[in-house]
Amino acid sequence: MIDDRDTGLSLxxxxxxxxxxxxxxxDAATREVLMVAHMDAEALRLTRETGAAHFWxxxxxxxxxxxxxxxxxxxxxxxxxxxxxDAVLVLARPxxxxxxxxxxxxxxxxxxxxxxxxxx
Amino acid sequence: MIDDRDTGLSLxxxxxxxxxxxxxxxDAATREVLMVAHMDAEALRLTRETGAAHFWxxxxxxxxxxxxxxxxxxxxxxxxxxxxxDAVLVLARPxxxxxxxxxxxxxxxxxxxxxxxxxx
Numbered sequence: 001m002i003d004d005r006d007t008g009l010s011l012x013x014x015x016x017x018x019x020x021x022x023x024x025x026x027d028a029a030t031r032e033v034l035m036v037a038h039m040d041a042e043a044l045r046l047t048r049e050t051g052a053a054h055f056w057x058x059x060x061x062x063x064x065x066x067x068x069x070x071x072x073x074x075x076x077x078x079x080x081x082x083x084x085x086d087a088v089l090v091l092a093r094p095x096x097x098x099x100x101x102x103x104x105x106x107x108x109x110x111x112x113x114x115x116x117x118x119x120x
Numbered sequence: 121m122i123d124d125r126d127t128g129l130s131l132x133x134x135x136x137x138x139x140x141x142x143x144x145x146x147d148a149a150t151r152e153v154l155m156v157a158h159m160d161a162e163a164l165r166l167t168r169e170t171g172a173a174h175f176w177x178x179x180x181x182x183x184x185x186x187x188x189x190x191x192x193x194x195x196x197x198x199x200x201x202x203x204x205x206d207a208v209l210v211l212a213r214p215x216x217x218x219x220x221x222x223x224x225x226x227x228x229x230x231x232x233x234x235x236x237x238x239x240x
Contacts, residue, residue: 002220002221006220006221007221008236009229009235009236009237009238010235010236011231011234011235011236022142022156024144024153024156026153031151031152032151033144033146033153033209035202036142036144036202036207048231078230079230079231080227080228080229080230080231080239081227081229081231081236082155082156082219082226082227083219083220083221083223083226083228084226087156087226087227088231089153089227099202099203100122100126100203101122101126101127101203103203106202106203106204106207107200107201107202107207107209108200108203109129109200109201110198110199110200111131111168111199111200111201111208114131115129115130115131116128116129116130116131116201117129118129119200
């Protein structure tokens, strides 16, 4: 089914029961997918207003600016929304590693047959 | 906090309360992010065994093989998992448009000041 939200040009985010959108962060230059997180309405607003990616931390139950402690801010170049408007794609220039493990991307392990293998 | 799940080489998916992981699909060749969906344990197993991306449809409450009706199958080249193992990245060769609107990617609209603008 295709409705106006899917094809129209109005921003009408479809927040889930917890008030969240899924947010995928992609490096604007290399196109590497860096991380997946969540945004509530306030995080989306702050991201748009400041140009720095903000998220809602489900574990800490608060807004966080990515890099607020590490300095690894994500400078937003473009924000996109998907067809049913429940997910956003953040194209960003990362100031440092996106992952709390120190890896450039959180997706640094490949699922092999029975184990995980660090990506090349 | 960094624990063994974040850095170890064992696959230990962290399914949410609904039994789901977030799945981000990226075109293996162009690196375009195509869609975001969800996988339960069975969808992950089917994806790994068949090499075609399977998801859990929250609206239809059932497993679906992407392309089962449209033919736009996603041929999986690589699966990655993120640090806390609650999201997977599917690197795939799409047989056709990923979006049900006919767009190549579900993220075909940019969030501008007050409206959405089709991506260039």
